[in-house]
Amino acid sequence: NAGVTQTPKFQVLKTGQSMTLQCAQDMNHNSMYWYRQDPGMGLRLIYYSASEGTTDKGEVPNGYNVSRLNKREFSLRLESAAPSQTSVYFCASSGGTSGSTDTQYFGPGTRLTVL
Amino acid sequence: TQLLEQSPQFLSIQEGENLTVYCNSSSVFSSLQWYRQEPGEGPVLLVTVVTGGEVKKLKRLTFQFGDARKDSSLHITAAQPGDTGLYLCAGSDAGGTSYGKLTFGQGTILTVHP
Numbered sequence: 613n614a615g616v617t618q619t620p621k622f623q624v625l626k627t628g629q630s631m632t633l634q635c636a637q638d639m640n641h642n643s644m645y646w647y648r649q650d651p652g653m654g655l656r657l658i659y660y661s662a663s664e665g666t667t668d669k670g671e672v673p674n675g676y677n678v679s680r681l682n683k684r685e686f687s688l689r690l691e692s693a694a695p696s697q698t699s700v701y702f703c704a705s706s707g708g709t710s711g712s713t714d715t716q717y718f719g720p721g722t723r724l725t726v727l
Numbered sequence: 728t729q730l731l732e733q734s735p736q737f738l739s740i741q742e743g744e745n746l747t748v749y750c751n752s753s754s755v756f757s758s759l760q761w762y763r764q765e766p767g768e769g770p771v772l773l774v775t776v777v778t779g780g781e782v783k784k785l786k787r788l789t790f791q792f793g794d795a796r797k798d799s800s801l802h803i804t805a806a807q808p809g810d811t812g813l814y815l816c817a818g819s820d821a822g823g824t825s826y827g828k829l830t831f832g833q834g835t836i837l838t839v840h841p
């Protein structure tokens with residue numbers, strides 16, 4: 613099992629460009645998450661999907677959109693990138709039933725720089 | 728919005744020393760998780776504590792959940808260079824409709840020198 617995979621690993625964009633970060637999991641998990649990690653700020657939740665067909669905003673959703681394509685895949689789109697979106701982006705998944713304390717399994721991250 | 732304050736932010740110690748990392752909040756969490764992250768990788772779960780006052784041990788690492796479920800600590804005994812990494816605490820309000828959403832602390836960067 614590959615666990616959680618993310619593509620690309622690195623990306624450099626110019627201000628105003630768009631891109632989609634891809635995430636896939638092979639653990640048959642219900643819930644998937646997108647986080648960003650900035651120095652001194654831990655991980656902040658951007659969007660999450662509790663189950664296939666549903667998505668909800670997290671702590672910092674502005675400037676991002678998501679799509680839960682199927683149970684395996686959850687993509688994050690930047691429509692018009694800004695320098696403030698320079699960060700490391702992590703996708704995670706969990707079994708994710710309400711009231712659970714499931715482990716979240718993280719991908720290796722995408723390092724995004726917006727010039 | 729639930730917040731988790733983690734301290735210290737940086738910790739640089741010699742091999743063999745003991746250390747404690749703290750995670751504090753004014754909010755109650757249904758569970759508290761500790762993750763470790765190495766450079767270039769995603770966080771990996773170390774432990775989950777669920778009951779107020781709970782203590783869990785993982786080799787030289789001891790995790791405690793406060794009685795009121797608002798704080799937690801990670802204590803490492805006789806630190807080794809292999810313990811070097813970023814340690815993150817994360818609280819879950821899984822009792823509501825959050826479906827296991829986590830609130831992360833800012834992280835503690837631990838460096839253990841040989």
